[in-house]
Amino acid sequence: MTSSRATKIDRLASVAARGPEYEVGPEGRGSENGHDAGVSLAASAWRRLRRNPVFIVGAVVIGLFVLLAVLAPFIAPHDPALRLLEDQVSRANNEIPPPQDGYPLGGDQYGRDLFSRMLLGSQQTLLVAALATVIGLGGGLVLGTLAGAFGGWVDSVVMRIVDVLLSIPSLLLAVSIGALFADQSQFTVILAVAIVQIPIFARLLRGTMLSVRESDHVLAAKALGVKRRAIVFRHILPNSLGPVIVQSTLVLAIAVLDAAALSFLGLGAADDSTPEWGQMLGNAQDFFDSQPHLAFWPAGCIIVVALGFTLVGESMREALDPRQRR
Amino acid sequence: MxxxxxxxxxxxxxxxxxxxxxxxxxxxxxxxxxxxxxxxxxxxxxxxxxxxxxxxxxxxxxxxxxxxxxxxxxxxxxxxxxxxxxxxxxxxxLGMVFQDPLSSLNPVVPIGVQIAEVLERHRKLSRKDANAEAAELLNRVGIPDPNRRLDEYPHQLSGGMRQRALIAIALACRxxxxxxxxxxxxxxxxxxxxxxxxxxxxxxxxxxxxxxxxxxxxxxxxxxxxxxxxxxxxxxxxxxxxxxxxxxxxxxxxxxxxxxxxxxxxxxxxxxxxxxxxxxxxxxxxxxxxxxxxxxxxxxxxxxxxxxxxxxxxxxxxxxxxxxxxxxxxxxx
Missing domain, CATH: 3.40.50.300 (P-loop containing nucleotide triphosphate hydrolases)
Known part of the structure; x- marks a missing residue:
């Protein structure tokens, strides 16, 4: 399983690294005055994306949830931490407040408004996913650049560490990292999810950089005596970021799921006054027989958000893949 | 001799x-x-x-x-x-001009920066002087409207102009x-x-x-x-x-x-x-x-x-x- 993950990463790296050379389409070599001679990678990818219904569906889904997350504090009808319907909760009879006037989804097992908790939960979920991806991306960029720029023993050492991390199933690794921290919080979840993503980004970036390093324009830059630092940061790195950017949208989906899984397993914040979908799902499992809707809403939202990021990521990968061009 | x-x-x-x-x-x-x-x-x-x-x-x-x-x-x-x-x-x-002008230029960096880079590196010019010199070089290799071209990316130039730009880069430091x-x-x-x-x-x-x-x-x-x-x-x-x-x-x-x-x-x-x-x-x-x-x-x-x-x-x-x-x-x- 690990080797297949590694090969998948490397394949993505090799495909996207060849990007620019495929830019010369039938209209690529323009006239002497050709201002609009070629079409840049980003522009042509965007043109394909815009026509792709898969991308539009994914983008709309993500856009909706982001909008909800931003507006949540203003449109949530109640404070998610207050036990407003506590009088309707009965532990003994397994009774939970049903949907009623002002509480469209009813309450949870402590009598808090489920609808408000769902709304504000989107904030946590998106924040965790975004931060985990950014940290993972940052760490991966540093390690990948080290390995790709220096080569030699630096490359070997970094890549062996990366291989070891990749050989552990990602969720298991995240759970282990999360369990290492003494007091778990939302932040430890972010860190655990991020660290799992670092080796993926590092391997991907290193693979792309290695193939860009062999390209003609890098040779040309060397022939001009450009310093090594400038060659790495101006000529190799910017040309290697394409696959990493695509990967980060896919990682957003994985981060949503992993973060929810960690919270579900109780590795998130102990205090549940700030709602989080994974945690809500975890709390709902005691009532799964009698009150399935408590699990249905957070689980459904997690799935839909993760699906949205996956759709966007996959369609971006397709759009940037030179072999898919029509 | x-x-x-x-x-x-x-x-x-x-x-x-x-x-x-x-x-x-x-x-x-x-x-x-x-x-x-x-x-x-x-x-x-x-x-x-x-x-x-x-x-x-x-x-x-x-x-x-x-x-x-x-x-x-x-x-x-x-x-x-x-x-x-x-x-x-x-x-x-020593300067060198390569065979394929498209793949020899960095696709994500504007032409002007690629010329100025060499000037800053070897002739220790400031960014501003290097840009002025880059426009002058583009002019000398016969690229019209050099100031506009400085901000353009290699894919926006035609094959001939790309090779002219490469020659300008190679000859930048004489x-x-x-x-x-x-x-x-x-x-x-x-x-x-x-x-x-x-x-x-x-x-x-x-x-x-x-x-x-x-x-x-x-x-x-x-x-x-x-x-x-x-x-x-x-x-x-x-x-x-x-x-x-x-x-x-x-x-x-x-x-x-x-x-x-x-x-x-x-x-x-x-x-x-x-x-x-x-x-x-x-x-x-x-x-x-x-x-x-x-x-x-x-x-x-x-x-x-x-x-x-x-x-x-x-x-x-x-x-x-x-x-x-x-x-x-x-x-x-």
Whole structure:
């Protein structure tokens, strides 16, 4: 399983690294005055994306949830931490407040408004996913650049560490990292999810950089005596970021799921006054027989958000893949 | 003539790979380049032209490629310099123009930045001065509206303009030696002529020397003072431009000239290709590498490697050179 993950990463790296050379389409070599001679990678990818219904569906889904997350504090009808319907909760009879006037989804097992908790939960979920991806991306960029720029023993050492991390199933690794921290919080979840993503980004970036390093324009830059630092940061790195950017949208989906899984397993914040979908799902499992809707809403939202990021990521990968061009 | 600008002596490049026979890409070649002179390196694919240029520039990978011999530039040895020392020379003293202008430019960096980069690196100009100088350089290589072009990306330029921009970058620091590795191969025929005359114009009147690497004898005819014809990693003939065309001595040179389509040839006349291909070569250590394809071959050619000797003012490596001029040969057929 690990080797297949590694090969998948490397394949993505090799495909996207060849990007620019495929830019010369039938209209690529323009006239002497050709201002609009070629079409840049980003522009042509965007043109394909815009026509792709898969991308539009994914983008709309993500856009909706982001909008909800931003507006949540203003449109949530109640404070998610207050036990407003506590009088309707009965532990003994397994009774939970049903949907009623002002509480469209009813309450949870402590009598808090489920609808408000769902709304504000989107904030946590998106924040965790975004931060985990950014940290993972940052760490991966540093390690990948080290390995790709220096080569030699630096490359070997970094890549062996990366291989070891990749050989552990990602969720298991995240759970282990999360369990290492003494007091778990939302932040430890972010860190655990991020660290799992670092080796993926590092391997991907290193693979792309290695193939860009062999390209003609890098040779040309060397022939001009450009310093090594400038060659790495101006000529190799910017040309290697394409696959990493695509990967980060896919990682957003994985981060949503992993973060929810960690919270579900109780590795998130102990205090549940700030709602989080994974945690809500975890709390709902005691009532799964009698009150399935408590699990249905957070689980459904997690799935839909993760699906949205996956759709966007996959369609971006397709759009940037030179072999898919029509 | 005094001391040459560039002296290449017994330059050899051997590629070694684990588990494979070593490949001799360049085999003991020697030539001089005087200041202001244009020297051609001519030969078909795989004859070692490009490897020679990369060896001079110190751009061959340090692992796998074994370079021996000597390359002196203004009396200073270039082989064996560290990458850091080479970086000081490359771009400033030695410039290079590559074959494919699109892939030789960084696709994500505007043209102006790519030119200014060299100026800032070697001439220590400020960003602002470098930008002004970059616009001036684009103007000099014949790119209209240079200030607008500075902000454009390589994909927004046409093939010809990209090559002009590359030449501008290579000449930015006024190097004393410019190596052009098949600079027109990737271009339209009409643009080829423009680029060649631009190169000729830029090097004439300055003491910048030019090494022109090409498989195209037409390019050589228009541009080079002296021509080295390479085959199988060795120089097989060296002559002044006019002598080479009027009187090719080596059967390979003769074959190259005869295989060019001629407008004044009678209608329906077939082209005369050189038989076989580079893969038919035998090793120079055994005999003449060209022998298997040579119309003039002798018994001796298969067993006795010919030496490069002086011949009618040039140099020649052949046991049985061609005696007739190509035009006469055409007529005889």
């Amino acid at each position: 005094g001391m040459a600008l560039l002296e290449v002596r017994d330059l050899s490049v051997v590629f070694r790979r684990r588990g494979e026979e070593p490949t001799i890409a360049v085999d003991n070649i020697s030539f001089d380049v005087e200041p202001g002179q244009t020297v051609g390196l001519v030969g078909e694919s795989g004859c070692g032209k490009s490897v020679t240029s990369l060896a001079i520039m110190g751009l061959l990978p340090s692992r796998g490629a074994e370079v021996s011999g000597s390359v002196t530039f203004e009396g200073k040895e270039l082989l064996g310099l560290s990458q850091r020392q080479l970086d000081e020379r490359r771009g400033r003293d 190097p004393r030696l410019l190596i052009a590795d098949e600079p027109t191969t990737a271009l339209d025929v009409t643009i080829q002529a423009q680029i060649l005359s631009l190169l000729a114009e830029l090097v004439s009147g300055t003491d910048t020397a030019l090494i022109m690497i090409t498989h195209d004898l037409g390019v050589v005819a228009g541009l080079c003072d002296e021509v080295n014809v390479m085959y199988g990693g060795r120089i097989v003939e060296r002559a002044q431009r006019h002598a080479l065309f009027a009187e090719p001595r080596h059967p390979y040179t003769h074959g190259l000239l005869a295989s060019i389509p001629r407008l004044d040839a009678p209608r329906g006349e077939k082209l005369v290709p050189i038989r076989g291909s580079v893969v038919d070569n035998i090793a120079w250590s055994r005999g003449c590498a060209f022998a298997p394809r040579c119309p003039n071959q002798l018994e001796q050619c298969w067993t006795d490697p010919p030496e490069l000797v002086e011949d009618r003012g040039g140099m020649l490596r052949c046991h049985n050179p061609v005696e007739v001029a190509p035009l006469a040969a055409e007529g005889a057929r």
